[in-house]
Structures are given as C-alpha cells and as structure tokens.
C-alpha cells in the first residue's frame with residue numbers, strides 16, 4: 486500500500502473481539518493482569534516494558550520509514566541517548582556532520598564525552614572528509630540532512646557505503662525531511678531517527694522521538710535499553726503522535742508548497758542577501774536534493790544584512806510566531822544566533838556560517854498569500 490494509506494491505517498486495526506474501535510484506544514493502565522502466574526496472558530506485563538497504544542504507534546512509525554521495527558521514545562534526545570547507551574562503549578568514536586541540531590551536539594560534547602565516547606565533526610557535504618575522519622574505533626556515523634539551520638545536505642548512500650565498509654552504523658536524523666520526503670534506510674542507512682515533536686506529530690502539542698530500523702539484533706538491544714533506562718513515550722503522547730501521523734502526507738505537501746513560495750518570494754526581495762532552501766535551483770546541492778529526496782520539505786533560512794535588520798523584521802511579523810521548534814501546522818520564525826543556536830559558541834557559529842542576520846522559517850500549512858503578505862509587510 487502507498488504511504489498515505491499506511492499512515493492512516495497501520496496500527497489502527499479494530500479489535501472486533503472487544504469493541505471494534507476504528508481508532509487505537511489509549512491504554513492508560515500501568516500494569517496488566519494475568520491468569521497464569523508464569524506468563525502474561527495478553528502479552529503485556531508492565532507499561533514501561535510494553536503498552537498496546539505505544540506498540541500500535543510503533544507499527545505505524547515503522548511502516549512510514551518502510552522499516553521492520555520502530556521504537557517510540559519520550560523525546561528525540563531520549564531516542565539519541567538510548568541509541569548511544571545501547572550501541573556504544575567506552576573508547577568508541579562517532580563521526581558526525583558538523584552542522585547538527587544543537588541538542589545533539591550538547592549530548593555528544595557534554596554527556597557522552599564523560600563516558601569515554603569521542604566525536605569528530607566534519608563537513609559531510611564532502612564525502613572525502615567523512616572517509617578521512619574514520620578511525621578503527623569508529624562505531625557510528627551520525628548524519629542530519631538537510632541540516633539545521635543552513636539546509637545543507639549530505640549524500641546518505643555514499644556515506645553509508647563508507648561506514649559499512651569500516652564496520653560502523655549509519656544513523657540519519659531524518660527530522661527535517663520527514664519520512665514522506667526522505668527514506669534513509671532505502672538509501673543504505675542502518676537507523677533513521679526523528680524528533681516526532683516536529684513533522685510526524687505536526688501539531689506542536691507533544692514532545693517525542695523515534696527510531697526505525699531493519700536489523701532484528703540491533704532492535705532487540707534498543708528495546709532492552711529503552712526498558713532498562715525507561716525512555717518511553719507515554720500512552721497519551723503515543724495517541725497524539727499516531728493521530729498526527731495520519732495527515733503527514735497531506736501536511737508535508739502543503740509545508741513544501743508554502744516553503745517554496747516563501748523561498749521564491751525572498752529570493753526576489755532586495756533586502757534579502759541569500760536564501761537557503763534545497764528546492765531552489767540556486768541551492769548548491771539542488772541536484773543531490775532531487776536525487777535523494779522526493780520533495781524539499783518545509784524548512785528554509787535566509788540572510789538579512791545584520792542583527793539590527795533581523796531584529797526589526799522579527800518584531801514586525803504577525804502570522805508567523807516567533808518561536809523555536811518546527812514542523813507544526815503553524816508557521817514559525819526564529820533567529821538561530823539568539824535562539825536555537827545560542828548555546829553554540831560564537832566562533833563555532835562563524836565557522837559554520839550562522840550569521841547574526843540569519844533567520845529560519847518553518848513554513849506551516851496556512852494560505853501562502855497570508856504568509857507572503859506578512860513577510861512583505863515586515864520587510865518594508
């Protein structure tokens with residue numbers, strides 16, 4: 486079945502023996518009764534270990550990435566932490582794209598480093614740099630594509646090939662593209678990861694994360710560690726994410742349509758110095774985006790001439806909410822240097838190219854006319 490159909494139906498099979506609910510019910514029970522002291526009767530014991538609503542969501546999530554297995558976590562970072570705890574040991578090394586989500590960098594630099602895990606950051610747009618950073622103790626290659634906030638891409642297929650030859654797993658944080666526009670596992674990655682807080686839930690009302698993968702042995706390890714550390718998504722959030730995911734295809738098409746309209750408008754505006762959106766033919770990696778993604782998603786960033794101009798512009802927008810996060814139905818706008826990337830040292834921001842005039846947009850699903858009019862007025 487096609488993506489749109491699976492997003493609606495997977496994990497929502499009616500339980501005809503009981504009620505025939507068309508929607509998976511929210512199973513709030515923290516524990517499950519059994520008839521035989523030696524084994525659980527219906528397969529469930531305790532809700533951290535397994536919960537029917539979370540299981541149903543995981544079936545839907547696996548299906549979205551065309552994966553055999555999925556696990557739902559209490560946040561994107563809980564998913565990342567559990568991956569590291571399950572798959573890495575003291576002395577192991579990660580090669581990571583340097584333009585990473587700030588929270589991921591904080592986890593690597595401030596937490597994993599304390600447990601003897603080291604990270605080399607490379608500009609993964611250049612495959613040779615990834616190959617050059619691999620060491621005998623490299624166990625994981627960590628990619629994000631497109632990246633935040635500069636919308637840079639890396640070649641998943643080529644890099645996963647390099648990692649596999651060296652015995653390292655490739656993890657792709659697929660949050661920005663969503664499974665609707667990019668399928669890392671089909672391109673050779675071992676693990677796809679999402680902050681479901683963003684596009685998959687899509688309504689800015691739940692914090693969660695997930696991983697999808699095909700390898701049964703790695704899946705078992707992750708499941709064991711998820712239960713051992715307790716990094717699970719609640720039944721209510723599992724319901725919200727499943728409900729949001731049903732409209733993922735509809736929303737992503739609209740997010741993309743609006744992002745492209747905004748990118749084209751900004752590209753033609755005299756006060757805008759540069760626009761970063763993989764869907765523009767001016768994007769340096771537009772060809773890779775067309776090859777690797779089935780669409781360009783709803784995130785873009787652009788440069789005004791300086792801090793003063795960016796602040797003045799941001800104080801004038803009305804339809805866009807000035808807020809961190811992304812991927813919800815409402816359009817959001819933010820200033821990476823002062824907001825999402827404020828914790829990245831200034832020297833590092835300079836090196837990456839995150840200027841004080843940079844503004845990031847998460848295009849929502851409102852009517853494009855209203856979004857363009859808001860930007861037009863705020864730029865005046």
Ligand SMILES: *Cc1c(COP(=O)(O)O)cnc(C)c1O
Pocket residue numbers: 560561562563586588589629633658660661679680681682683692693694
């Ligand atoms: C938000 C985000 C995360 C972290 O997810 P949380 O749900 O906030 O823990 C990781 N990666 C990317 C790309 C994100 O945007």
